Amino acid sequence: MSQTASPIPSAATPELSQRLLEVDNLGVSIHSDEGVFRPLNGVSFTIDRGQAIGIVGESGCGKTMTANALLRILPRSAEITSGKATLRRHHAPEAGLDLLQLPADGREMRAIRGRDxxxxxxxxxxxxxxxxxxxxxxxxxxxxxxxxxxxxxxxxxxxxxxxxxxxxxxxxxxxxxxxxxxxxxxxxxxxxxxxxxPSLLIADEPTTALDVTVQAQVLQLIKRLQREMNISLMLITHDLGVVAHMVDYVYVMYLGQVVEEGPVDAIFDQPHHPYTKALLKSIPSLTEQQQVLTPIRGTVPDSRHPPKGCPFHDRCEEVVGEVCSQQMPAHYDVGSKHRARCFKYTPVQVSAAAGRANGDADE
Ligand SMILES: Nc1ncnc2c1ncn2[C@@H]1O[C@H](COP(=O)(O)OP(=O)(O)OP(=O)(O)O)[C@@H](O)[C@H]1O
Ligand SMILES: [Mg+2]
Structure with missing residues (x-):
C-alpha cells in the first residue's frame, strides 16, 4: 500500500481519447450571513467514455453541488475557489476544455449544457x-x-x-x-x-421521488440507454444499493470530500473506509434474509463548522489515534484502482498491523 499525494488525478489512466472528464481538486465556497464555508473541499474524480460512475454519500455531503459546479449552475452565493474540470469533447479530445474557467452564462457553456x-x-x-x-x-x-x-x-x-x-x-x-x-x-x-x-448524462437522485417498482424500471431504462448509446453516466445517490447494478466505479463522498473510491465490486466486497463500511451496514442486503441494519451514529456535521482533522472522526468506530482529530489523511492505495482516505492505511499503520498479525500467528 502506498501513499498518493493529494489532490489526485485518477486511479486509472487510460488513453487520453478514452477520458471524457477529469475533475481535479474542485473547491467551492459559499458566502452566507454566518461567514464563508466550504461545501466542496478538493473533490477529484474522472469519467471515461461509456463509463458509469456513482457518487454516493449522505445528505448534505456535496453531491449535487459537485454536479452543479461542473454545469456552472451554482447559486449566486457560491464561488469556485480551486480546481480544474477538463472536458475532452469527441471532435477534439486532445484539446481539453476547463469547464471551471468558462464564463458561466457564456455561449460555450450554454452549448455544453444539454449538448455535451x-x-x-x-x-x-x-x-x-x-x-x-x-x-x-x-x-x-x-x-x-x-x-x-x-x-x-x-x-x-x-x-x-x-x-x-x-x-x-x-x-x-x-x-x-x-x-x-x-x-x-x-x-x-x-x-x-x-x-x-450528450456524451455525459448526470442523473442526480433520478428516482428518489418514485415508488419502488417504477424506480427499478427507470433505473433499468437509464442503464440500458447508457449502454446502447455508449454514454458516460454520473449517477448521484445517497443510496449505495442503487449504484450496485448501475455503475462500474464508485466515489464515496463525506463532507465535501471523496473519502473512498474503487471498482463497484471492491467497494461492496472490501470496503476500507470506516464511513463506507458504515454506509453499507445501514442498507438492506438482497441476499441476507435476517439482518440487523445499523444506522451510522451521529449526523453529518454542518459544513459551516467542519470538525478538525478527518471529517468523519467523531462518528468513526475505528479511530486510529489522536492524529484522526488533528490532521486530514491523504489518499492511500488499498487495492487495484481502489483508494481510501483514512489513517488506518498509512504505511506505518499497515506495517504495525501486519506485525501484530504475525506476532499472533507465532504464539
Ligand atoms: N444554495 C445554497 N446556499 C447555501 N448552502 C447551500 C446551498 N446549496 C447547498 N448548500 C449546502 O452545501 C452543502 C452540500 O449540499 P448538496 O446539495 O450538494 O448536498 P447533497 O449531497 O446533494 O445532499 P442531498 O442528498 O440531500 O441531495 C450542504 O451543506 C448544503 O447545506
Ligand atoms: Mg443533492
Missing amino acids: IALIFQEPMSAFSPVHTISNQIGEAIRLHENLGRRATRDRVVELLDLVGIPQPERRADDYPFQFSGGMLQRAMIALALSAN
Whole structure:
C-alpha cells in the first residue's frame, strides 16, 4: 500500500481519447450571513467514455453541488475557489476544455449544457413548463442543437418517447406534463436529456421521488440507454444499493470530500473506509434474509463548522489515534484502482498491523 499525494488525478489512466472528464481538486465556497464555508473541499474524480460512475454519500455531503459546479449552475452565493474540470469533447479530445474557467452564462457553456452534458434530477415537473406540450418542449431542445425541420423534429420526439418506453408515443407526445404520471414524466425527462446525444448524462437522485417498482424500471431504462448509446453516466445517490447494478466505479463522498473510491465490486466486497463500511451496514442486503441494519451514529456535521482533522472522526468506530482529530489523511492505495482516505492505511499503520498479525500467528 502506498501513499498518493493529494489532490489526485485518477486511479486509472487510460488513453487520453478514452477520458471524457477529469475533475481535479474542485473547491467551492459559499458566502452566507454566518461567514464563508466550504461545501466542496478538493473533490477529484474522472469519467471515461461509456463509463458509469456513482457518487454516493449522505445528505448534505456535496453531491449535487459537485454536479452543479461542473454545469456552472451554482447559486449566486457560491464561488469556485480551486480546481480544474477538463472536458475532452469527441471532435477534439486532445484539446481539453476547463469547464471551471468558462464564463458561466457564456455561449460555450450554454452549448455544453444539454449538448455535451445533460442532467436529469429528482423532480421532473421542474424540467417542463406546465403550459406547453411534451412534444413542443422536447422539440425545442432538439432544435437548439440541431437544424431540423418541423416534421423531422416531430419524428425525432416520437422516436425518443418510444425509446424511453412511453406507450402510444405518437398520441402522448401532444399531452401536457400534468397529463403524465410521475414515472412517465421521469421517462420524458430522460428523453429530453438524451435529445441532443450528450456524451455525459448526470442523473442526480433520478428516482428518489418514485415508488419502488417504477424506480427499478427507470433505473433499468437509464442503464440500458447508457449502454446502447455508449454514454458516460454520473449517477448521484445517497443510496449505495442503487449504484450496485448501475455503475462500474464508485466515489464515496463525506463532507465535501471523496473519502473512498474503487471498482463497484471492491467497494461492496472490501470496503476500507470506516464511513463506507458504515454506509453499507445501514442498507438492506438482497441476499441476507435476517439482518440487523445499523444506522451510522451521529449526523453529518454542518459544513459551516467542519470538525478538525478527518471529517468523519467523531462518528468513526475505528479511530486510529489522536492524529484522526488533528490532521486530514491523504489518499492511500488499498487495492487495484481502489483508494481510501483514512489513517488506518498509512504505511506505518499497515506495517504495525501486519506485525501484530504475525506476532499472533507465532504464539
Ligand atoms: N444554495 C445554497 N446556499 C447555501 N448552502 C447551500 C446551498 N446549496 C447547498 N448548500 C449546502 O452545501 C452543502 C452540500 O449540499 P448538496 O446539495 O450538494 O448536498 P447533497 O449531497 O446533494 O445532499 P442531498 O442528498 O440531500 O441531495 C450542504 O451543506 C448544503 O447545506
Ligand atoms: Mg443533492
